[in-house]
Amino acid sequence: MRIDILTLFPGMFDAVLGESILKIAQDKKLVQCYLHNIRDYSDDKHKCVDDKPYGGGGGMVIKPEPLFHAIEEVERLDNLAAKKILLTPQGKTLNQEMANALSQENRLMLICGHYEGFDERIRSVIGLLEISIGDYVLTGGEIPAMVITDAVVRLIPGVLGGKSSLQNESFMNKMLDYPQYTRPAVFRGMKVPEILRSGNHKLIEEWRNEKSVKRTEERRPDLLEK
DSSP: OEEEEEESOGGGGHHHHTSHHHHHHHHTTSOEEEEEEGGGGOOSTTOOOEEOOTTOOSSOEEOHHHHHHHHHHHHTTSSSOOEEEEEEEEEEEOOHHHHHHHTTOSEEEEEEOBTTOBOGGGGGSTTOEEEESOSSOOSBSHHHHHHHHHHHHTTSTTSSSOHHHHHTSTTTTSSOOOOOOOSOSEETTEEOOGGGGSOOHHHHHHHHHHHHHHHHHHHOHHHHHO
16 A cells, blocks of 8 residues: 655654554555655745635635645656545544545545645545544644554554454454453452453353443443444
């Protein structure tokens, strides 16, 4: 998979893309991540990318020219057609089902907003998908782009160690994960449930399913309703 990230602050991604699973995925050549500074596509001699909103009001709005130029020129860098994603609070809320679908794409283009948002004409781009990561305010689209990149890349075959580790995670079966334990068996008087040390895989699976349902009922009953 190829991921192109259009942003005003490419430096924000250095640590995220250079550590942990995202670095491993790139080292394995399973994903290629490219950062593109939107300012580089501005025709303004000062590389200005924003202006005051028509009709008045506070803040600044990202201009259409540099954004359209960036999308068009980055698209031409590869023969693969890109699934274009606009990071905006007005988009559909990211969930596991959406991440699964995006992981099937050959190429993603993540477009990060900033300031008071985009000139509305950006939404005329054909095939543009708008995604939000939740109902709260962030400074820009960079952190949502990181979240989507992480959620998607870990689903690419070969990135994680094995299928079982993926299948047992929270939300993969639309429920929260069951409690996990490791050594030591006793820590400060707190014991690992005996069943997990029994070696009976059938009973362990039943216990895990039961705990998963119970935890979901207690913490996220809305998931069970869905």
